[in-house]
Amino acid sequence: MxxxxxxxxxxxxxxxxxxxxxxxxxxxxxxxxxxxxxxxxxxxxxxxxxxxxxxxxxxxxxxxxxxxxxxxxxxxxxxxxxxxxxxxxxxxxxxxxxxxxxxxxxxxxxxxxxxxxxxxxxxxxxxENIGLRRRFGTVIQPEGSSPVMQALREQVLRIAQHDTWVLISGEAGVGKQTFARFLHSHSARSAGPFVDVPVGTMNAAEAAVELFGEEEGNRVRYGLLEQAEGGVLYLDEVAQMDPHTQGRLLTALENRRMTRIGGRDAIAVNVRVVAATREDLRALVHAGGFREDLYYRLSVVPLHIPPLREHPQDIPELLRHQVEALHQEEGLPRRHFSEAACALLARYPWPGNIRELRNLVQRLLILGNTEEVDAAEAQTALSGRSPRTGDPLQRERSVDMALPLREAREQFERDYLLRQMAQVDGHMTRLAERVGLERTHLYRKLRALGIEPRKAKESTTPD
The missing domain is CATH 3.40.50.2300 (Response regulator)
Incomplete structure (x- = not known):
């Protein structure tokens, strides 16, 4: 470094x-x-x-x-x-x-x-990403004692010793960024920055300026590539990167040099790339939706994070961890889960994975008034997520399944952010911490989805 x-x-x-x-x-x-x-x-x-x-x-x-x-x-x-x-x-x-x-x-x-x-x-x-640091503590480590999680942590520790690019795949909410930070913290670049690039929130023009920076007269804006110098550039949901930015980024990273927008001098680039995706990049390449050369460059070392339903034995430990984390972060009261409640939650498929589990624990800590969460309370909390079906093991589907993938994702993200905004009474700092985005990225996402925070605050009420 x-x-x-x-x-x-x-x-x-x-x-x-x-x-x-x-x-x-x-x-x-x-x-x-x-x-x-x-x-x-x-x-x-x-x-x-x-x-x-x-x-x-x-x-x-x-x-x-x-x-x-x-x-x-x-x-x-x-x-x-x-x-x-x-x-x-x-x-x-x-x-x-x-x-x-x-x-x-x-x-x-x-x-x-x-x-x-x-x-x-x-x-x-x-x-540092203060929200993640508060959430996971000073040492960022994926939680879980199951053979699956132990093997994953060992694999990441081996990968961390080499300065190769890494492609992390897995469903939404499985903790891809947590694994990326764990890898970074155990690598030779650990003293360098970890720069998160929220690819899914950027259009082509924004991505160029955000990544490469720009010059205009005496004004210089440093892009994320320069800010990540000596550290890790984390490309979140890289599948959503537009083709032009894909090509420009690949050229910069392979040549280890880039030029700012409006600039004239080539600038050295020294970063390790860790990319994450919930989509099948290989299928996107075959469909013409992602550059083949960038795919092979990113996937030098692939790392797949399994969904929570594939290691349910970790759920009791994850519940305890989230209770303690929420107590430290938000001052919520500590509660423990009964064996019956843990067994019930272990049978739930967790379509939102660890992110969904955290939200459930947060709601139970806020609304509960006893020291123990029993099976009945846990089932009621799950049932509250699917009032249309009454089935605690199915999540409410408010997205039109006939829509194309990008439009369906935007519809879900809009509904999700409006619901989360209602939970925090429109407080943007609390909303940014709750959804795991920095304020700048959050405002950009809201604008992209056509949400005006002030009007949304006036028209929404907590669930």
């Missing part, structure tokens, strides 16, 4: 050289700039993991440059300001614009190295 790369911007040659030498001795890669113009050009050429930015320079000032970067796109990497003439007001303004810290000159080399270390660590933690 690449070492963090730092840009030092200072008009004093002695300070630039001293800081560069000290940071290189610490194992960092360091580039330097003496002016605002040079800093812009260096930053255009690549995304830095950290920028040390002086305030006073011959052709401008660092505060104005920080403001320019923040207003253009939101600063994608931490900035530490440096100055020998700074004031409290200057430090406050820098912090307001997003600077991580403010160092006074003459620089204390011990404080400099400590600040750099803390800034990089804080940025790494910020880039």
């Amino acid at each position: 690449n070492e963090p790369c730092i840009l030092v911007v200072d008009d004093e040659p002695d300070i630039r050289t001293l800081v560069q030498e000290i940071l290189e001795d610490e194992g960092y890669t360091v580039d330097v700039a003496a002016t605002v113009m040079e800093a812009r050009e260096q930053r255009r050429r690549r995304r830095f993991d950290l920028i040390l930015l002086d305030i006073w320079m011959p052709d401008g000032d660092g505060i104005s440059l920080l403001k320019e970067w923040s207003e253009a796109e939101g600063q994608p990497s931490p900035v530490v300001m440096m100055s020998g003439h700074g004031s409290v007001e200057t430090a406050v303004e820098a912090t307001r614009l997003g600077a991580y810290d403010f160092l006074e000159k003459p620089l204390s080399m011990a404080k400099l190295t400590l600040t750099v270390e803390r800034a990089l660590e804080a940025d790494r933690l910020t880039r």
